[in-house]
Amino acid sequence: xxxxxxxxxxxxxxxxxxxxxxxxxxxxxxxxxxxxxxxxxxxxxxxxxxxxxxxxxxxxxxxxxxxxxxxxxxxxxxxxxxxxxxxxxxxxxxxxxxxxxxxxxxxxxxxxxxxxxxxxxxxxxxxxxxxxxxxxxxxxxxxxxxxxxxxxxxxxxxxxxxxxxxxxxxxxxxxxxxxxxxxxxxxxxxxxxxxxxxxxxxxxxxxxxxxxxxxxxxxxxxxxxxxxxxxxxxxxxxxxxxxxxxxxxxxxxxxxxxxxxxxxxxxxxxxxxxxxxxx
Amino acid sequence: xxxxxxxxxxxxxxxxxxxxxxxxxxxxxxxxxxxxxxxxxxxxxxxxxxxxxxxxxxxxxxxxxxxxxxxxxxxxxxxxxxxxxxxxxxxxxxxxxxxxxxxxxxxxxxxxxxxxxxxxxxxxxxxxxxxxxxxxxxxxxxxxxxxxxxxxxxxxxxxxxxxxxxxxxxxxxxxx
Numbered sequence: 001x002x003x004x005x006x007x008x009x010x011x012x013x014x015x016x017x018x019x020x021x022x023x024x025x026x027x028x029x030x031x032x033x034x035x036x037x038x039x040x041x042x043x044x045x046x047x048x049x050x051x052x053x054x055x056x057x058x059x060x061x062x063x064x065x066x067x068x069x070x071x072x073x074x075x076x077x078x079x080x081x082x083x084x085x086x087x088x089x090x091x092x093x094x095x096x097x098x099x100x101x102x103x104x105x106x107x108x109x110x111x112x113x114x115x116x117x118x119x120x121x122x123x124x125x126x127x128x129x130x131x132x133x134x135x136x137x138x139x140x141x142x143x144x145x146x147x148x149x150x151x152x153x154x155x156x157x158x159x160x161x162x163x164x165x166x167x168x169x170x171x172x173x174x175x176x177x178x179x180x181x182x183x184x185x186x187x188x189x190x191x192x193x194x195x196x197x198x199x200x201x202x203x204x205x206x207x208x209x210x211x212x213x214x215x216x217x218x219x220x221x222x223x224x225x226x227x228x229x230x231x232x233x234x235x236x237x238x239x240x241x242x243x244x245x246x247x248x249x250x251x252x253x254x255x256x257x258x259x260x261x262x263x264x265x266x267x268x269x270x271x272x273x274x275x276x277x278x279x
Numbered sequence: 280x281x282x283x284x285x286x287x288x289x290x291x292x293x294x295x296x297x298x299x300x301x302x303x304x305x306x307x308x309x310x311x312x313x314x315x316x317x318x319x320x321x322x323x324x325x326x327x328x329x330x331x332x333x334x335x336x337x338x339x340x341x342x343x344x345x346x347x348x349x350x351x352x353x354x355x356x357x358x359x360x361x362x363x364x365x366x367x368x369x370x371x372x373x374x375x376x377x378x379x380x381x382x383x384x385x386x387x388x389x390x391x392x393x394x395x396x397x398x399x400x401x402x403x404x405x406x407x408x409x410x411x412x413x414x415x416x417x418x419x420x421x422x423x424x425x426x427x428x429x430x431x432x433x434x435x436x437x438x439x440x441x442x443x444x445x446x447x448x449x450x451x452x453x454x455x
Binding site: 043046047048050067071072073083102104105106107108109110111112114116117119122148149150151153154217252 | 381
């Protein structure tokens with residue numbers, strides 16, 4: 001099985017990129033210098049092998065999954081896993097990522113990410129499913145923290161759960177700075193204190209996108225430009241650990257390419273990363 | 280005990296987040312709902328500590344996220360519903376949860392069909408497209424009298440073909 005530590009053999013560093021989205025396809029395929037790496041969503045390519053072939057080789061790729069539902073008790077959906085593995089084989093990414101979450105259970109498929117209880121039982125389940133994913137893909141796996149408006153009282157804190165999961169499953173953390181920030185505002189905790197409880201060695205990749213605030217409730221709408229406090233928090237994260245890549249993860253209200261270019265440049269400037277630093 | 284009764288906290292959450300009536304019963308009196316499920320005592324205790332407002336927000340967000348994805352496939356339909364869009368989608372979405380990796384197209388198609396059944400307006404050209412997207416057909420020719428071209432409603436013939444699994448569409452305008 002490949003673990004996150006083995007992935008360091010193919011390590012990239014200080015790369016900033018975007019998530020592939022159809023409205024940005026032309027720009028991404030033109031291979032602008034600002035994009036140093038590309039994250040592709042597995043489910044978008046279950047039926048689209050041709051576009052995947054166009055992207056392969058143009059950028060260092062990371063494969064991101066949305067629907068494996070690693071937090072669901074019982075065996076992983078083998079049909080879904082095989083579709084994921086098929087895309088992985090075609091894309092040959094540096095690593096694959098999924099979420100610390102569930103999207104379905106029994107006959108109910110909620111289609112979006114939901115929180116899991118932070119308990120020993122769920123930890124064991126997540127470890128098993130993460131290892132199964134790594135083995136099936138033969139790639140390192142990193143897992144992402146999600147936003148949740150629902151707090152489930154568990155026996156472990158979120159940082160404890162993440163640290164132990166990464167240690168036991170041999171995986172890394174895809175730290176979504178927006179999700180962490182949104183949770184801190186909705187559940188009233190200090191996001192920097194939260195960060196410093198996470199083992200810095202496990203943080204491998206970041207996601208960032210602007211949040212929405214409606215009447216004091218914060219949402220991961222994936223539809224806004226990145227706010228200044230998120231740039232600041234990202235700076236804190238990058239000072240705290242060695243991040244290999246940052247992906248701007250815009251899904252809705254997708255702006256023109258020049259706005260995303262501006263965000264990439266702002267991130268580079270704010271973090272003191274230059275294009276020459278990227279490997 | 281129903282055959283599909285959840286046997287884990289995650290399963291119970293999935294049911295609570297997808298079923299408004301059950302969620303309401305749970306919020307009002309959790310002890311009337313918990314015996315329906317075969318959950319370990321520790322998980323029952325965990326669920327008893329959930330906050331009703333947070334449960335309802337999480338459920339509402341799932342519906343909002345679905346609507347946001349559906350709006351990408353049928354923007355004219357959603358725009359045409361105006362301020363009623365969320366309420367109508369909410370009414371539909373509680374009864375149906377799509378479950379494939381093409382769930383957003385499937386959801387968009389089903390929502391159009393729901394609107395049609397209930398007598399609400401929907402955009403025919405968008406419906407034709409998502410219906411084709413969800414089928415396994417290799418080609419289709421459809422008519423729509425409500426395609427928008429340069430800001431005007433125009434009648435069109437839609438020719439849709441699936442090439443290498445990717446649907447492509449050509450529209451031929453019919454001038455009155």
